[in-house]
Amino acid sequence: MNLRKKLIDLSLRRMNIDRWAVIYLLISAFYPVLKPSAFPEPWANAILHGGLALIIWFVPPFLRCSRFFPLRLLGEIYLPLIFPMFYAEMKYLGIIFFDFENSLDPSLIRLEEWIFGGQPSLEWSRLWPWPWFHELMEFAYFTYYFLAVIFLMLVFRAGNLAEQAKWDMVRSFVRDLSLTMLICYTMYTLFPAWGPKYFRAGYVEVDGWIFTSIMRHIHENGALLGAAFPSSHVAASMVPWWHTWTNFPRHRWWMTTIFVLLCMSTVYNRYHYVVDVIAGLILGALVMYFGHRLGDVARDRLKYRKG
Numbered sequence: 001m002n003l004r005k006k007l008i009d010l011s012l013r014r015m016n017i018d019r020w021a022v023i024y025l026l027i028s029a030f031y032p033v034l035k036p037s038a039f040p041e042p043w044a045n046a047i048l049h050g051g052l053a054l055i056i057w058f059v060p061p062f063l064r065c066s067r068f069f070p071l072r073l074l075g076e077i078y079l080p081l082i083f084p085m086f087y088a089e090m091k092y093l094g095i096i097f098f099d100f101e102n103s104l105d106p107s108l109i110r111l112e113e114w115i116f117g118g119q120p121s122l123e124w125s126r127l128w129p130w131p132w133f134h135e136l137m138e139f140a141y142f143t144y145y146f147l148a149v150i151f152l153m154l155v156f157r158a159g160n161l162a163e164q165a166k167w168d169m170v171r172s173f174v175r176d177l178s179l180t181m182l183i184c185y186t187m188y189t190l191f192p193a194w195g196p197k198y199f200r201a202g203y204v205e206v207d208g209w210i211f212t213s214i215m216r217h218i219h220e221n222g223a224l225l226g227a228a229f230p231s232s233h234v235a236a237s238m239v240p241w242w243h244t245w246t247n248f249p250r251h252r253w254w255m256t257t258i259f260v261l262l263c264m265s266t267v268y269n270r271y272h273y274v275v276d277v278i279a280g281l282i283l284g285a286l287v288m289y290f291g292h293r294l295g296d297v298a299r300d301r302l303k304y305r306k307g
Helices: 002-012 016-028 042-063 069-081 083-093 105-116 120-127 131-145 147-157 163-190 210-222 232-247 249-268 274-294 297-306
Strands: none
Touching (some): 002 042, 016 042, 016 083, 016 163, 042 069, 069 163, 105 120, 105 274, 120 249, 131 147, 131 232, 147 232, 163 232, 163 274, 232 249, 232 274, 249 274
């Protein structure tokens, strides 16, 4: 009886992101099996995915019951912490359904040429080959890696919010960020696009300093090919921007400035086509709109039960 009660309690604390993560893991576990030559040890990968899905199904709901802040926080934000694993898998998943020459790039290039009469991502850095501007753009692109952390810091440092309100805010934010990235990873697997820096265009060298060197190192050692459309940099960064805009009006000006510069940097630095940026904005907006309407079933059930 006690075990049954504990399982019920865990199910009431199971979030939508847990369900999405499990579905993603179980489906993506079998992609490599379709083309074993593109993925090392596909069956071992399937077992790993299955084991991780089982852990996610039980452990995060348990951690959300904890009164110890670090464990509670881990239970709420765990999914973005394993995104690097999903990202690393794209190296192989991106060539399971389409190889390099059959990627989405030619279609995106034709679309850009039809809209703009050319490719802005190829011309902008040639027109403005300024080291100071290139450094600014690389810094803006780099901010992607810590905007989510900054938003969480704003939430927990807010003295005018009740504790439960802070956790609700974190859950809404993680829900939107997680769904956005899971959709991006699925798109990169099924419809890979390499982007203007890698697909037949090459790289135009523009001088810079600290962040130019940092981003060059990141892309030389961990760049993911096939992850251009839609731009996850734009879609995922739109989430902390919007949640900051909505909940912390005093911080709108600098978060908006960073977000605009980040969107610009994806094109200037040739990481993305302009249409990738537009698609990222649309994706982020749709996810947050429907995420807000959907809410969180687990939290609503838990509140109803307590009431």
